[in-house]
Amino acid sequence: MSILGDYRVIELADERGQLAGSVLASLGAEVITVEPPGGSHSRTLGPFAGDVVSPDTSLWHWSYNRGKKSVVLDLDVGADRDELLRLTDGADIVIDAFGPEVLQAMGLGYEVMSERNPALIHVSISAFGDDGPKAFWEASDLTIMASGGQMSLAGDLDRAPLRIPLPQAYMHASSEAVGAALIALYERQHNSGLGQHINLSAQASTLQASQTNMVAGAINAPPAIRSAGGVTISDIYVQLMWPCADGHISLTVLFGPALGPFTRNLMEWVFEEGFCDEATRDKDWLNYAELIFSGQEPVSEYDRVKRVIGEFCATKTKAELFEEAFVRRLLIAPVTTAEDVLNNPHLTERGVWEDIEI
Structure with missing residues (x-):
């Protein structure tokens, strides 16, 4: 019914x-x-x-x-x-x-x-x-x-x-x-x-x-400024779109109590694949934003971390990254093409597509 x-x-x-x-x-x-x-x-x-x-x-x-x-x-x-x-x-x-x-x-x-x-x-x-x-x-x-x-x-x-x-x-x-x-x-x-x-x-x-800046104001955070593929916050570029082996993904690498644990999970995978050392893996991802904005962590080091993540993503396909995101609890979504959507097995199994006569 x-x-x-x-x-x-x-x-x-x-x-x-x-x-x-x-x-x-x-x-x-x-x-x-x-x-x-x-x-x-x-x-x-x-x-x-x-x-x-x-x-x-x-x-x-x-x-x-x-x-x-x-x-x-x-x-x-x-x-x-x-x-x-x-x-x-x-x-x-x-x-x-x-x-x-x-x-x-x-x-x-x-x-x-x-x-x-x-x-x-x-x-x-x-x-x-x-x-x-x-x-x-x-x-x-x-x-x-x-x-x-x-x-x-x-x-x-x-x-x-x-x-x-x-x-x-x-x-x-x-x-x-x-x-x-x-x-x-x-x-x-x-x-x-x-x-x-x-x-x-x-x-x-x-x-x-699009609540980014609405939420920022509510928690007294600096506003986000547009930058292709990401946003700039207090002159620091936060990358949100990442190239991978067969296209692009949306990958959230952010910090604080809500998002830091996801970044920690990501860096554990990056370490396992040999793209970073233990010191990079074990950074204080929950408080990393405060470390950068206070100057305790140089922006150049944050840029190095982004390069490491970029090198890691370049070795994986969208499907590999997305599937592993469920296992490791990562904030990853593929940037899909129309062909990707049409061939998506989940949508196909759910019967999303219909043939209609015009």
Whole structure:
């Protein structure tokens, strides 16, 4: 039995919110996505099957709308607005990514829907939230990623900041929308019996997704400054991406009570493989940051340790490093290519990949 098999979701979204409906559908909910005449804007997004540009061949659209039902409604027409209200009358969740006050202007806002269906959970997704000074600002993935702080850590310090190539801001917001809707369903079932309105900001979602400097401020640590492949903290370069025999890995070599034990485990392996001596292996990794920042450990020695780790990684494949990470409790993840993901045995065994007809 599916988790959400008894629930209905009405999705009023394009690429800015369709991931939310997709996840809810994968959990078993009946998801009805409402498209305007001519189809959702997401149908215009490539790549296209067979390189044929058509509303029916957008792989982007099909990826995020599989498992849903679709209905075409022209919300500029009174009869279609009434039809939408009839749909929401029997729904549990509405995903609304139209933007602040768009539905209200049509007489379709949360107040109207909830008066007819008090148990309705209405999740609004917008760039900067439904209220506040930026609520009605125009926005793109670039501006949201910039204002949410992620771009401050991406790219080379001597060049302009970068964003992740594929749009991510509304993906973060859509994922948060799913979590919020599930919490609201739980509250409705176990407490009030009523729905509620959830107001989500993509800017806030991206900020929470990259907590490096948020956490640094909370613990009075120096902020991280972007440096390709890592970050710079108090003029000390902390490497996070490491070349290996067949590509790159993400390897966390950090210190303190939370992360120092993982570094100690790594250096034990590096020692066993003959890349360092006992003195290097046995450094005080829990307090190593304090030793560097206080000058008790020269930065040049820390740079030497990084070179040793780099030489060690260069002899191992991504798979070797990742598999051993589970055995030795290391913070390692492979930087996977699309081919790596497609051939991943774990994903294959779990049946992640589906063949669909377009």
